[in-house]
Amino acid sequence: MSAAEFAAANLSRATGAGLDPHEYLRVTGELADLDQWGEAFMRAAHGHLARAGQAATAISAGEHLQVAARWFHFATLGPNRESALAAAEADTAMGRALDLLEPEARRIEGPDFTGRLRGPDDAPATAVVVPGLDSSKEEFHDVVAALLRRGMAVFAMDGPGQGVLAATTTVRAGYHHVIGQVIDALGAERVGLVGLSLGGYYVAESAARETRVAAAVTVSGPFRLDWDVLPAPVRDLLIQRAGGEEAARRFSGQVDLSALAPQTTCPLLVIDGGQDVIPGVTNGEPLARLAPHGQYLHLPHGDHLLGNARPDWLATAADWLSGVLT
Known part of the structure; x- marks a missing residue:
């Protein structure tokens, strides 16, 4: 399956899970090969981690961390030599998000x-x-x-x-x-x-x-x-x-x-x-x-x-x- 076919097959799943459709199409549209999936999605996730670090409020930081967690998770769905790392990063990012947004969690x-x-x-x-x-x-x-x-x-x-x-x-x-x-x-x-x-x-x-x-x-x-x-x-x-x-x-x-x-x-x-x-x-x-x-x-x-x-x-x-x- 080509990268474009795999991305199309997972589009509704990704948007249903809360990934921005425009960002998803941009990230997947740049894939020359499906083997690049994991690296590209983890790169997108790190972009949201950076936004969280630059956020002016705890609410904004928490929201960026939640989005990063979703991107890390979706990095595990395609070929990715670092799937275990991506899953761990998703877990960590969501934990950090809830510490800020829902400390009672x-x-x-x-x-x-x-x-x-x-x-x-x-x-x-x-x-x-x-x-x-x-x-x-x-x-x-x-x-x-x-x-x-x-x-x-x-x-x-x-x-x-x-x-x-x-x-x-x-x-x-x-x-x-x-x-x-x-x-x-x-x-x-x-x-x-x-x-x-x-x-x-x-x-x-x-x-x-x-x-x-x-x-x-x-x-x-x-x-x-x-x-x-x-x-x-x-x-x-x-x-x-x-x-x-x-x-x-x-x-x-x-x-x-x-x-x-x-x-x-x-x-x-x-x-x-x-x-x-x-x-x-x-x-x-x-x-x-x-x-x-x-x-x-x-x-x-x-x-x-x-x-x-x-x-x-x-x-x-x-x-x-x-x-x-x-």
Whole structure:
């Protein structure tokens, strides 16, 4: 795939994650080869770090640091010999941003996760935002912001094989063990989950097996994976995040909600885009149909992660989760 093709394929994801579209097009338009992706995105991130250092107010500095964190994260999506460094830089930049903008935000870690809890201490409900295969806690800022505006406490996390933990851990299909650790660490009696892309599977699997999950939202989440049909780039990414081809094949075979969907007794909102068509990936309609309290929102024009359709689902999902939990 050429640099231009890869950039076009990730445009709505990037803009949905808060990267300025003009800057994104400028940075990617200068790429002569896809191998330059990581270096170019890290250079853009460092530009925002410099702006933060020159900012006249803490608010401006914090905002530049948040943007830098997103650019560092997106530096990990394409070829990058320093992906581990970029992920660590994203984590550090977001931490510095929240120190300035939300000093009450807390870092919370466990054996298999790390993340930040934001929002009021007396929030009536807690939501956990779970990223996907190559996403991280720094990516879905608009989801976190929408939930915060509705008065919830929000924990954005990285689990095994994700974000800042990708360099030292591998993906795990039994994600409910991780969510159980998160709930224990948060000290919450019940939580709502929002999972995006592969995080949608993680959330659905956890909702079926962890009784303290009170509601769940999946966005572009897979119902099932078929290794033999998956496109080569997806297989390569799974191999990387699983620690080898045999482990990736085994993980792919475990991503199947056929038996778990009927066991999901909490309210469940499943959101899919009609343009999200990846060979070997079964979208979420069967999950919504088989779950006892499943609802399905299908957006015909939506792509993967629905970055091109934010007005059609984000507020709806945030209102739904807030209403169910509170």
